[in-house]
Amino acid sequence: MVLQKMLENGFNGYQMPPTPRAARSSRRRCIFQRKTDDHQLGAFDLLATVADKLVMEEGISPKPVDTFSGKEQQAFVEDSITDREQAKDNPLIVKSCDPDVCDQSSLFTEQVSEAPLSNICSHEQTSLPNDACSWPASVMASECSRKAGSVEQLDDDECKLRLGIITKKHDVQSSGCRLSAGCILEGESETQIKMDPKNYRNLSISGKDDMCSLGCPENWDRKQSALVRSANSVKFPSCRGHMSCGSFPFNSEGVKIVTRDNDENSSRCTQPRNANKAIRRLPRSGDCRIRKSLASKHWKATPNLKGEGYNANKERRNFPNTKNSYKRQISQRDYPFKKRKLYYCSSASNSDVLVSSDGISSLPENDSKGAALLSGPALPGVNATPTSAAGECSPFQSRNSHVKLNIKSFRVPELFIEIPETATVGSLKRSVMKAVTTILGGGLHVGMLLQGKRIRDDTRTLLQTGISHGNKSDALGFTLEPNPTQASPTLCPEDPFQHPHDSPQPLARSPPTANEVQDAVEQGNLDALPDPLGSNIRNFPESNNDSAPSTPHMSLEKTPTGSRALVAVPEKREALAIVPMCKSKQSDSAQRRMRRPFTVSEVEALVQAVEKLGTGRWRDVKLRAFDNVKHRTYVDLKDKWKTLVHTARISPQQRRGEPVPQDLLDRVLTAHAYWSEQQTKYQLKPQRSVKSLSKEVN
């Protein structure tokens, strides 16, 4: 029995009660109660269970429509009955109680005659006809779209999984229908597509604090549910609680993005009433500039922590732990004040896909639209009865030829957000929210990847496509792609700082690699900016070059967790199951520091210091000549000296960059020769310390 299998595989969130053989002519309501410790299980698990149960015990094919009622802390599943006539009047309803509310142990189904559907949710606009189960997925989706008021059209014979995902969108965008994953597998008891509980948690945008975060654990059992609605409008905040798996809280109107942070009083990023507009129209001030850079593997945060007095010792004190942290901090401080590209690395989970059980399906470079990645490889956790493979879409397929897919979570596309460092965390959060909603709000398309290759032929069966049960779990992947026609990526069209090429065009272009992004940031943007040091050069070397002159007022609050974590992870959101971002290699490496060529003044100061202190005492050199220049570490000075020596030795024609006065180069060679000699002497005569030598020099 399927249920049994599920239990064996750890899917024990629900206990199936003895089910009364309900007369199909009556409306039934099954109430599932979850154990508290299984609260992380998502609605999809429930639905899968229900679907299986229905198939196994009732012999009925679930109808791919379900609704969730977060407000009531319940999830409902409406299933059609094979007998259309009966089904029409007597839908089977499966209800899941909120784990926090319901008793843990009991789980039962009850036959409820004449259970008023309307009490559960407004079905009129969300339900598909009871015979919808017999429709081709595309038809169903179309119908769903139609009912939902969406223009979304699906390709014919689209995989039902896709259907489910897409329709979920409708569910949020309007009062549209929603397809349950469990129902996707119609007619086959063995087939099940369910969300992995753990990953399921990574799917949503938290509604708890009205903030966009990825990885809300309890998605459907929110106090407020957008799904319980009477009209087409969905309230954003409530809706968010439901953002499970493809259901994005997006409303065509009346969406108000509210963050919990009240620290932002600025009006620069106010929330427009219209979500789409909100996204498109960011304040003229240009503070919010959000660009999506496609699909990369992760988000990076390039934080900038300025305003902290600097000295080497302090630097060390502040970042005593690791070299990396030290480096990272320095890096953060180093970022130019003018334009800052913040890569939000909310978490690996945000960016990382979720794919199959064991792996991550990488997003191919050519998968341009892949903003969100959803992959669903074979589900290892489920006992498979592997056979050949078959298209799950077809109810007529052999019973034994089904592919089991497990969609653990999906990935939020990489966002490119530019925001002034004077902006508050609150505004930043809102920016992220806008970016996310912008990308997702336009609707989603689902793409499929097999072995990294995009599957474009929707008419082929899974078997023909090569998707079989024996596939490696990471072979198959799904991508959730923003709908190019609806998404309004241009968040700040009026932003004076936004150049045409900065406009998000995520949907159409290939996802840039991390390097590409970086290049874009550094070359296209950062480097184009005036040298921040330029105005400070005169004060060199004693001046505090690093204190971003142009932002004297800046009072960027330091983020405890560092700016890299800025976004995504709200400090106290225990609920957010966010995978540590440091998992990925990319996110592991901090953003490379911006290149800051040494100025002649700096070179002079360096040469002078080295002449006095000698080589090999870079920390002292740093303290002596660059003590208040945050962005120059002793390693930098050492490196610069190295390059200076090299530069001095090559012909002027070979030199690049800002020319260093020959006299300085001469001094470099002289000092280098001298100290090299001293070093040699030191090695030969250990009794004479380098320090004493330097004193002699002084």
Add this chain to the structure above:
DNA sequence: GTTAGGG
């Protein structure tokens, strides 16, 4: 944490 040196 610093230094030295390769990349």
Add this chain to the structure above:
DNA sequence: CCCTAAC
């Protein structure tokens, strides 16, 4: 500038 071995 990054990385890291070596100290």
